[in-house]
Amino acid sequence: MAPKQQRGEATVDLLLDTALRVYADSGRPGFTVNAVTAASGVSFGSLYHHFGSFDGLAAALYIRCSDQLCDRVVPEVIRSRTARTGTRALVRTYLDFTRQHRDVALFLHASVHSRYLANHAQEVMTAKEAAFAPIAAWLHGRIAAGEMAPLPAHLIEILVMGPVVEVAQRWLSTAYEVDLDEAVRVLPDRIWRSLRAD
Structure with missing residues (x-):
């Protein structure tokens, strides 16, 4: 697997893991794109690149x-x-x-x-x-x-x-x-x- 692809998969996993943790800690009201990007350190652009939208991230999770x-x-x-x-x-x-x-x-x-x-x-x-x-x-x-x-x-x-x-x-x-x-x-x-x- 190419390094770029590995980095992409690692970012996807990081976002999914962080999204689950944010949901567990804050519930539905705290489950926001801002909370997930802040907790993961991943940019909005990267999240949208991998999932298309925050709803796309939630569906993938x-x-x-x-x-x-x-x-x-x-x-x-x-x-x-x-x-x-x-x-x-x-x-x-x-x-x-x-x-x-x-x-x-x-x-x-x-x-x-x-x-x-x-x-x-x-x-x-x-x-x-x-x-x-x-x-x-x-x-x-x-x-x-x-x-x-x-x-x-x-x-x-x-x-x-x-x-x-x-x-x-x-x-x-x-x-x-x-x-x-x-x-x-x-x-x-x-x-x-x-x-x-x-």
């Missing part, structure tokens, strides 16, 4: 965080031999990731409906679909094998991710007291019961 989550969750699910163990693995791994990578989980959950992702919604959706495609294929195989109820994919996503996302959001918020250990113990089987074939 969201995709990177989503990929980090998928890197943990996807292997746990697709190596599961049954629909039950795969469902349980997805729930446990997602919640464990939330605990271990609080800053990443906070950005993912707080940003999903944010203004700064709106201009890059298609890019974000395409990236998420590609990252989660192995799980979608795994689910299709479990349904075809008769292990899971033959529900539309969006309903399966709601049944699995609805409770998991709600627990994660409450745990990440200071407004709620949520026992994440209890959720990891209780939710996997409860969610599985909603999915199993009758």
Whole structure:
């Protein structure tokens, strides 16, 4: 790799790392182009060169965080031999990731409906679909094998991710007291019961 390309990649990584730290420290109100450039020491021009806009930076950070989550969750699910163990693995791994990578989980959950992702919604959706495609294929195989109820994919996503996302959001918020250990113990089987074939 050429030195110029290496410097460019290092700048991109620095901006993404700094943006995540700024968000974790200051929340959405403090997540601004001025805050990120000041904390990173990278110029406005360089940020816009690499990402096109501050919204572009936010979208790239969201995709990177989503990929980090998928890197943990996807292997746990697709190596599961049954629909039950795969469902349980997805729930446990997602919640464990939330605990271990609080800053990443906070950005993912707080940003999903944010203004700064709106201009890059298609890019974000395409990236998420590609990252989660192995799980979608795994689910299709479990349904075809008769292990899971033959529900539309969006309903399966709601049944699995609805409770998991709600627990994660409450745990990440200071407004709620949520026992994440209890959720990891209780939710996997409860969610599985909603999915199993009758």
